[in-house]
Amino acid sequence: MFQEDEKRFSYEDHKTTADWLLSKTHHRPLIAIICGSGLGALADSLKDQVSFKYSEIPNFPQSTVHGHAGCLIFGNLNGKPCVCMKGRFHFYEGYPIWKVTFPIRIFHLLGVETIIVTNAAGGLNQEYKVGDIMVIKDHLNLPGFAGNNPLVGPNDERFGTRFPSMSDAYNADLRKLACTVGKELGFSDFIREGVYCVLSGPSFETIAECRMLNCLGADAVGMSTVHEVIVARHCGLRVIGLSLITNKSVMEYDSSEKPNHEEVLETGKWRAEQFQTFVSTLVGRIELNNNF
Ligand SMILES: O=P(O)(O)O[C@@H]1C[C@H](O)[C@@H](CO)O1
């Protein structure tokens, strides 16, 4: 399970990457956004863009999944200085978990204070519909139950404490703001609040697994986000998570439905405009430098 043959990046390695980026752009982002599968169009709406391919950034891993372009884009969204990952890294791509979460500490060193983590997810909650946007209230870190937590290993106190709390992982004020913004935009019909469960992937869940996860309290299931959130909270970032329900999880043995990545990307395209409006309005309303 653990791919620990590579040497972990030190604090100094992280500084090298952050300083390189700061030397190449005049932008000083306070909000970071990670675009989930099929949600990369969000990054295109940034104004005054400065963009870097992951391949040119020192120490950065590469995106290998269709629907994850592999660019880091700096710019302004609704008047706020942002940096956007158009493409993220997943454990199932073969990266060790500390590499999957590497960009989060870079954001921290760039001066980011708030992170918006988005993903595509399967809807376990039977009331959810394809196209719903779930504001993440909490998570289940199933790989973490088996010891796969991105904070396993030596702790560098310059990033954060050895034993961070996760009981407030998803900021309550931001969740409330997201629900208010959803209402104001007339999106209430498809805005939900629920629990996201991460699995390693890349295989989708069996029917028995979907039933079990739902019984455990998960409303949506995916293959990302949680590890990023753990590292973000460790280094003091304020987090809001949004899942686009791209497919309904298959819960019945007589169903002929099969989850697939094409459907995930299609739903992303179909909901892209409202998703962008939602995130951009939310960003416009986030208060910065407020010592949360
Ligand atoms: O990066 P996210 O979590 O949005 O991507 C999900 C999980 C898999 O990478 C992919 C499956 O279709 O979508």
Ligand SMILES: Nc1nc2[nH]cnc2c(=O)[nH]1
């Ligand atoms: N694990 C998992 N990840 C997803 N990403 C998008 N849809 C799904 C799903 O149904 N299951």
